[in-house]
Amino acid sequence: MNALEEQALAEISLSPSKGFRVTDYLGLLRASSVILLLIVWEVFGRDVNPLFLSYPTAIARACVQLLISGEFQRQALGSLEVYAVGLVSSLVLGIFLGLLMGRYRLAEYLLDPYVYALDATPRVALIPLLLLWFGLGAPAKIAIVFLSGLFPVLMNTFSGVRTVSASLVDIGRVYGAGEAKIFTKIIVPAALPFIMAGVRLAVGRALIGIITAEMFTAVTGMGALLIRYSSAFATDKFFVPVIFLALLGVILSRAVELLQRRLAPWKETEGAL
Amino acid sequence: MLEVRHLSKVFFEQNDSRKPGLVALYDICLTVRKKEFVCLLGPSGCGKTTLIRIVAGLLPADRGEVLVNGNPVTSPGRDRCMVFQQFGLLPWRTVLGNVEFGLEIEGVPREERRDISRKYLELVGLNGFEDYYPHQISGGMQQRVGIARALSKKPDILLMDEPFGAVDAQTREQLQEELLKIWAKTDTTVIFVTHSIDESIYLSDRVVVMHSRPGRIKEEVLVDLPRPRWEGDVKADPRFARLRTDIRESLRG
Numbered sequence: 001m002n003a004l005e006e007q008a009l010a011e012i013s014l015s016p017s018k019g020f021r022v023t024d025y026l027g028l029l030r031a032s033s034v035i036l037l038l039i040v041w042e043v044f045g046r047d048v049n050p051l052f053l054s055y056p057t058a059i060a061r062a063c064v065q066l067l068i069s070g071e072f073q074r075q076a077l078g079s080l081e082v083y084a085v086g087l088v089s090s091l092v093l094g095i096f097l098g099l100l101m102g103r104y105r106l107a108e109y110l111l112d113p114y115v116y117a118l119d120a121t122p123r124v125a126l127i128p129l130l131l132l133w134f135g136l137g138a139p140a141k142i143a144i145v146f147l148s149g150l151f152p153v154l155m156n157t158f159s160g161v162r163t164v165s166a167s168l169v170d171i172g173r174v175y176g177a178g179e180a181k182i183f184t185k186i187i188v189p190a191a192l193p194f195i196m197a198g199v200r201l202a203v204g205r206a207l208i209g210i211i212t213a214e215m216f217t218a219v220t221g222m223g224a225l226l227i228r229y230s231s232a233f234a235t236d237k238f239f240v241p242v243i244f245l246a247l248l249g250v251i252l253s254r255a256v257e258l259l260q261r262r263l264a265p266w267k268e269t270e271g272a273l
Numbered sequence: 274m275l276e277v278r279h280l281s282k283v284f285f286e287q288n289d290s291r292k293p294g295l296v297a298l299y300d301i302c303l304t305v306r307k308k309e310f311v312c313l314l315g316p317s318g319c320g321k322t323t324l325i326r327i328v329a330g331l332l333p334a335d336r337g338e339v340l341v342n343g344n345p346v347t348s349p350g351r352d353r354c355m356v357f358q359q360f361g362l363l364p365w366r367t368v369l370g371n372v373e374f375g376l377e378i379e380g381v382p383r384e385e386r387r388d389i390s391r392k393y394l395e396l397v398g399l400n401g402f403e404d405y406y407p408h409q410i411s412g413g414m415q416q417r418v419g420i421a422r423a424l425s426k427k428p429d430i431l432l433m434d435e436p437f438g439a440v441d442a443q444t445r446e447q448l449q450e451e452l453l454k455i456w457a458k459t460d461t462t463v464i465f466v467t468h469s470i471d472e473s474i475y476l477s478d479r480v481v482v483m484h485s486r487p488g489r490i491k492e493e494v495l496v497d498l499p500r501p502r503w504e505g506d507v508k509a510d511p512r513f514a515r516l517r518t519d520i521r522e523s524l525r526g
Contacts, residue, residue: 170331175354176350176351176375
């Protein structure tokens, strides 16, 4: 700030506004609302038949029980492993095919009938077939997670590459970049915000995929726990995997968001200005 | 230095690639000497941008050829560099990263290209802005980055496609003056596309007036105003006014 600006500011001398402003207490208000909901749930939940609904303290008790027995951790780890393998392979192949189809017309013409047909088919419809092929174990679940994550990331990468303007490619060419450098230094960074949006979608879809698969097979994993506890009417225990999955969903989506901000900071600040 | 021989270019209909749509350039002949500053002037659609893109090697010609130092142009090369109308900065790179881009493609080691880039940023008056992203700085500053990036490759020919068309009038005058100062310090040949008569006279040694449908060269006007032109008020010089009248006539007729 220069001298004249300081002088102007002193003359105008805005006094800080006093009084209550909602925006100062947003965090507090949000926390109170959550606590209030939990109290209401606790009070009224106790009056409902425990076969239909549980209440917070009972769920907490069930959670501790499951954790002590080690049952929950074992199933959760099993689910996460399958999830990670399926998701990572869907991301790798999805990004690869998306880049290929976005950049080369020939690849698009050859592949898009399969991609669009498979994408349009609800994945659930394929589960019985996949179980038939791969059995009830991990391979079938990995295949389902893979198919759930593949298309969102593929489609997003594809449209990301398609929206890269010809003038950006021209910049690369003027400075003597060959096809490989145009790919790594122009196309990929320009499409990165789209790719990351696709990754975010895939993370969520794959989570749905793993639970659906496990509910079908009902042998191991979080999905199996859901089936087991609900058919035993153990509603308090049933809520434990549900809450775990909700938390997992939130954490994963936040993690991708942070990654997105790190990898594509120019988009972040663009919105802020 | 640069020789354009009987160059023609036809654009085809968008939805039928066999049906000729527009004769963008018809039998263009142009010779540019070393260290000359030439402006291509004409209305929209006269093919001036097409011509500069063919010289840059971004677009193939249908007839005729372009020679740079006697060698036919078939692709972009390190003897030519282009400054774009919409600045052409990469939004994911910082100011410094953008200037480094050309050198990076060439394979200049990191430290070296940093040093070179900083030098050119200083030349265009942008030291201190290295870590900003393009969207955080003004249009005029963005184009300075574009110019620094092009100069960092030390091209023999600098191709400028309406580089100041997207900035406000005051910034434009300032950039014109700075461009002339930078050009005076280098041996670069400049080919500058514009549709502003005043800009073309103020900057160039020679104004190439183009007409449209088909895109062709109507006339070449020598600008015999003394240099440096940023001292005093060249635009008030009676010779400037006469050139303006002549060129306007030529654009009309």
